[in-house]
Amino acid sequence: MKIKNIIITGTSRGIGFELVHIFANQGHNVLALSRNAQPVNNLHFDNITSFSFDLGNAEDYKKVETFIDKLASFGHESPIEHVSYTFAVEGVSRVLTHQLVRHRIASYSQQSQRYVKLEQFEYIVPPMIKKNSEAYAIFEKAMLEDQMYYNQLVESLEKTYTQEYLSEGYSNKKSKQLAEKKAIEDARFVFPNACETKIIFTMNARTLMQFFKHRCCERAQWEIRELADTMLELVKVVSPNLFKYAGPSCVSGPCPEGFMTCGKASEKKAYYLKDD
Numbered sequence: 249m250k251i252k253n254i255i256i257t258g259t260s261r262g263i264g265f266e267l268v269h270i271f272a273n274q275g276h277n278v279l280a281l282s283r284n285a286q287p288v289n290n291l292h293f294d295n296i297t298s299f300s301f302d303l304g305n306a307e308d309y310k311k312v313e314t315f316i317d318k319l320a321s322f323g324h325e326s327p328i329e330h331v332s333y334t335f336a337v338e339g340v341s342r343v344l345t346h347q348l349v350r351h352r353i354a355s356y357s358q359q360s361q362r363y364v365k366l367e368q369f370e371y372i373v374p375p376m377i378k379k380n381s382e383a384y385a386i387f388e389k390a391m392l393e394d395q396m397y398y399n400q401l402v403e404s405l406e407k408t409y410t411q412e413y414l415s416e417g418y419s420n421k422k423s424k425q426l427a428e429k430k431a432i433e434d435a436r437f438v439f440p441n442a443c444e445t446k447i448i449f450t451m452n453a454r455t456l457m458q459f460f461k462h463r464c465c466e467r468a469q470w471e472i473r474e475l476a477d478t479m480l481e482l483v484k485v486v487s488p489n490l491f492k493y494a495g496p497s498c499v500s501g502p503c504p505e506g507f508m509t510c511g512k513a514s515e516k517k518a519y520y521l522k523d524d
């Protein structure tokens with residue numbers, strides 16, 4: 249059996265107390281938090297750490313902080329899987345979300361292009377393209393053309409599908425409704441990666457640490473790096489202890505990028521650890 253590190257609050261009585269007993273009996277390490285630590289202390293288990301903790305007392309958080317630091321120094325990362333964060337992100341491209349969802353230990357919900365007809369799709373322009381007037385003009389032209397081809401495809405497919413549905417005996421109104429839905433489904437294939445999208449996702453703290461290692465790295469693509477930096481700033485506000493040493497890999501260890509390294513490890517360390 250894999251031994252787990254388990255944190256339980258409200259452990260002086262009832263279900264909290266019983267859970268401490270059950271998990272400790274199974275050999276797991278339990279951190280039991282309650283205003284009254286005595287009932288759990290009376291159990292006399294070596295694998296239970298228990299101390300008096302009052303959510304309303306700022307001093308008590310120090311005790312938990314020390315415990316978390318101790319776990320971190322042992323390399324025990326599984327306890328932080330119990331802490332999760334939900335982000336709602338908009339105004340980003342599908343280039344970004346395609347990379348984001350490669351982080352598999354997370355939950356995602358993204359705006360659909362399948363059921364929403366885009367009369368004029370929004371898109372993200374890379375800053376380097378925006379700065380270059382010639383490149384910007386080419387980019388804008390491509391976006392306009394994409395929208396034009398999309399509209400033409402929807403119109404053409406709609407005609408074909410409407411005939412099909414009519415021949416199957418559907419009413420005029422129903423045939424048009426069904427045909428539009430089906431047409432959008434295929435026409436969206438011409439939309440570019442630049443298409444703006446919205447996504448909601450939930451990641452636990454362990455996944456986030458890994459995400460920051462990869463995506464705050466100088467080698468990460470600019471848009472996802474900007475997102476990762478913003479996410480890191482946000483989680484540092486709500487969980488400063490947990491993310492004290494978070495950032496690209498080089499902040500807490502050697503750079504894993506080999507000959508592709510940016511060579512700026514000390515600069516990065518200074519930047520990401522500036523608050524400590």
Ligand SMILES: Cc1cc2nc3c(=O)[nH]c(=O)nc-3n(C[C@H](O)[C@H](O)[C@H](O)COP(=O)(O)OP(=O)(O)OC[C@H]3O[C@@H](n4cnc5c(N)ncnc54)[C@H](O)[C@@H]3O)c2cc1C
Nearest residue numbers: 347350351352353354455458459461462463465467468469
């Ligand atoms: C600079 C950069 C360049 C990249 N270039 C490319 C590219 O060219 N092509 C490309 O395809 N991707 C590329 N990626 C994406 C990269 O390969 C990863 O898919 C992505 O960073 C997610 O990392 P992950 O798998 O560690 O994360 P997660 O999916 O969140 O997994 C977290 C950890 O869980 C464990 N894990 C998860 N699933 C499994 C499993 N099935 N088996 C065993 N262990 C598992 C691993 O330890 C893993 O590190 C790039 C990423 C970066 C940062």
